[in-house]
Amino acid sequence: MSFTIDHVNKSFAGLEVIKDLFMQVEENQIICILGPSGAGKTTLLNIISGVIPADRGKISGFADKNISYLFQEHRLLPWKTVEDNIDFVLKDKISLKERKRIIAHYLDMVDLTAFSAYYPSQLSGGMKQRVALARAFAYPSEILLMDEPFKGLDYHLKRTLREAFIKLWQADKRSVFFVTHDIEEALLMGQEIYVLTDRPATVKGKVPNPIPYYERTRNNSALQRIENEIHQLLSSRV
Template sequence: MLSVKEISKNFQELIVLENINFEVGDKEIVAIIGPSGCGKSTLLNIISGLEKADMGVISGAERTIACVFQDDRLLPWRNVWENISLVREEEDRVRIQELIEAVGLKGFETYYPKQLSGGMKKRCGIARAFYYQGELLMMDEPFQGLDYSLRREMMQMLLKIWKSNKQSVLLITHEIEEALTLASKILVLSGRPGSVVKEYVLPGEEGRDPMDLGLHDIRKEILSLIME
């Protein structure tokens, strides 16, 4: 379990995060949603150790962490297979091929990033993160810039792999529909300085229909909180 307690972060005079508290349970997908500039990516950087908090305590981050970033961060001189395999010292060829097929890249194993579409690059980045086998998977806007149909396809792909791995996932997103579909629970951050203003434990299983009438009030309330 990841536990975040009383986390605050300033950049000189700018207060970015203030008194952040939440937990990510084992095999749980927690989505963080909030307005632009509220410190979502900064929070992920603190949890991963790329930034240092000014106050607060994080426990559980000593577990192995895999990351999927907004940009794909593939090495241009390595092909799809090589970009996935580089995160582990010993190459598990069976597992790599399973993941390549799971993300829909079968037949593109020897293709280089410049030969791939934006969506295919994101698929490769997701396969690499799952191949790393981190106990916690952190995803920062992994489907940003994709059109609606491709984003839906990628979400279903992610859920299929997650259900076979059951890692804990911390997902940053701007999309309410994305959070309602994928998450076990949703944290809504306020505008800067970011703080948790509401936590929703979602009904049903991950992969739910975000337009379900049972989610109408939650969707409406989240939108209202973000607009504030």
């Protein structure tokens, strides 16, 4: 099965944000959408999720799919515990016994089992984002939309969260659309990297990244070649 974003266009009050954007991707891949800040990447995610319609063009493969989200902000409910924050997205969908099992499983995956009864105010920023990761994977979705969830974090925290994400995804694969303006992040996360122009956003090119995750290091010559290809696309004219 594949997902298609077929020559999509979107404007707001006469300002063209997305222009003739085309993507076709296979399911259960991590797709990185790389482009400068303000280039329409979040708008594209909103079209994929159905929050807003495209002006022209169409998308296919997304209908009737459950979607979960991971944002830059953790968006945890401050009056609920870690366990209850995850349970909140599962209620009315799954039995209590099964919810307990799912919550315990994902908290264990992100090494937060001991903090299940804590409130967000009692957690560090990195721990809150790990709870958000666990919640996004606990929700029974086929598609995960990630809108620069590691932006503004220090290097070591980014690395911890990336590793937690890859661990979760490899255990429970789903289709991921990961928005970033960070080339290194795209190289370390994406299996396919779509390079966008500045606004109005269109696709400059697609760069496959078949390198296994455990081999994606700065001294890997193959990864360096992929990085050079991305830089060439970013510097080229459409």
